[in-house]
Amino acid sequence: MCGKLLSIENLTVQFRSGGRWITAIEDVNLGLAERECLGIVGESGSGKSVTALTVLGLHAPKSTRIASGRIVYQDRDLLAVPARALERIRGAEIAMIFQDPMSSLNPVLTIGDQIGETLRIHQGLSAADALRRSVELLDMVRIPDARRRVTEYPHRLSGGMRQRVMIAMAIACRPKILIADEPTTALDVTVQAQILNLLRDLRAELGMSVILISHDMGVISEFTDRIAVMYAGQVVEQAAGSGLFERPMHPYTDGLLRAIPDIDADVARLATISGSIPDPAYPPAGCRFHPRCPEAIAACTQQMPAMIDLSAQHQTRCPPRAAGRMA
Numbered sequence: 001m002c003g004k005l006l007s008i009e010n011l012t013v014q015f016r017s018g019g020r021w022i023t024a025i026e027d028v029n030l031g032l033a034e035r036e037c038l039g040i041v042g043e044s045g046s047g048k049s050v051t052a053l054t055v056l057g058l059h060a061p062k063s064t065r066i067a068s069g070r071i072v073y074q075d076r077d078l079l080a081v082p083a084r085a086l087e088r089i090r091g092a093e094i095a096m097i098f099q100d101p102m103s104s105l106n107p108v109l110t111i112g113d114q115i116g117e118t119l120r121i122h123q124g125l126s127a128a129d130a131l132r133r134s135v136e137l138l139d140m141v142r143i144p145d146a147r148r149r150v151t152e153y154p155h156r157l158s159g160g161m162r163q164r165v166m167i168a169m170a171i172a173c174r175p176k177i178l179i180a181d182e183p184t185t186a187l188d189v190t191v192q193a194q195i196l197n198l199l200r201d202l203r204a205e206l207g208m209s210v211i212l213i214s215h216d217m218g219v220i221s222e223f224t225d226r227i228a229v230m231y232a233g234q235v236v237e238q239a240a241g242s243g244l245f246e247r248p249m250h251p252y253t254d255g256l257l258r259a260i261p262d263i264d265a266d267v268a269r270l271a272t273i274s275g276s277i278p279d280p281a282y283p284p285a286g287c288r289f290h291p292r293c294p295e296a297i298a299a300c301t302q303q304m305p306a307m308i309d310l311s312a313q314h315q316t317r318c319p320p321r322a323a324g325r326m327a
């Protein structure tokens with residue numbers, strides 16, 4: 001991995017449930033370079049959001065335990081900085097947008113009031129300056145007629161427009177990192193493409209790094225420089241550029257790739273990965289993917305595979321495949 005702006009190291013997060021601690025993510029290692037777009041992909045429940053929310057310290061403290069790890073941002077461990085310092089970083093330097101813009105927007109405040117609030121808190125702008133800047137930000141996220149829209153309430157906007165407002169709020173303080181957690185899942189396909197293109201343009205304009213989270217390998221492949229595949233709370237494969245597509249080295253990645261719709265292919269049904277992701281309260285022994293893996297061997301049921309470096313740009317948690325490649 002190249003020079004890192006953010007580095008998640010050996011991160012294990014547990015939640016209290018039914019009187020015991022359940023491991024939601026385990027030994028996660030991820031890096032994000034300046035101006036890089038990292039994609040995190042995996043089925044529902046694989047640990048994508050828990051990873052992102054931990055970066056921003058957004059879990060309920062009483063029911064969450066960081067069992068191990070560090071999250072280093074500009075030489076500071078975000079897990080160790082005081083709450084006030086983390087509040088300053090959150091929103092101003094590391095911002096996040098979520099899947100459902102309506103539940104993140106306040107229905108009784110105008111768009112301008114909501115963007116302006118971020119600006120007043122983090123940048124100390126006056127109400128008039130905050131309003132002026134809010135209009136500029138709505139222009140930046142390509143909302144037509146920004147002067148009028150800034151005075152409107154969220155319910156007047158379409159889903160795509162609301163997501164643009166969320167993006168305007170997220171970039172208001174010119175963050176160094178934008179985390180987009182399933183930003184287009186709730187939108188129809190055309191709007192989805194527009195929002196992803198907007199994120200790509202803004203990343204270039206503002207020189208941001210982006211973490212794009214999705215369960216959709218098609219979306220991830222088109223918009224990211226490097227992809228981390230998560231399964232059952234672990235990163236199971238990571239590769240830069242087209243490495244993952246040309247030579248997937250984990251059977252789970254293979255499964256995700258086969259599930260991407262190919263409009264040119266004459267297939268009646270898409271391939272799916274049989275079975276389902278394990279309950280984190282009862283993870284299988286050995287490789288967590290073994291109950292679903294078409295390539296499992298006896299050793300896979302006994303020993304948890306470690307991450308193996310295939311190259312500086314490609315790692316996998318599948319020793320049998322790695323051995324095959326290295327043989």
Ligand SMILES: Nc1ncnc2c1ncn2[C@@H]1O[C@H](COP(=O)(O)OP(=O)(O)OP(=O)(O)O)[C@@H](O)[C@H]1O
Binds near residue numbers: 043045049
């Ligand atoms: N606050 C919580 N308390 C208990 N368990 C949680 C909590 N948040 C997440 N989990 C569990 O942690 C695991 C990972 O969840 P996470 O939300 O990160 O998945 P995800 O990959 O983002 O899935 P999705 O694609 O559905 O958003 C899941 O098993 C989930 O049930």
Ligand code: SF4
Binds near residue numbers: 288300321
């Ligand atoms: S370690 Fe074994 S079970 Fe796990 S992905 Fe590789 S072959 Fe499959």
Ligand SMILES: [Mg+2]
Binds near residue numbers: 048049050181
């Ligand atoms: Mg999620």
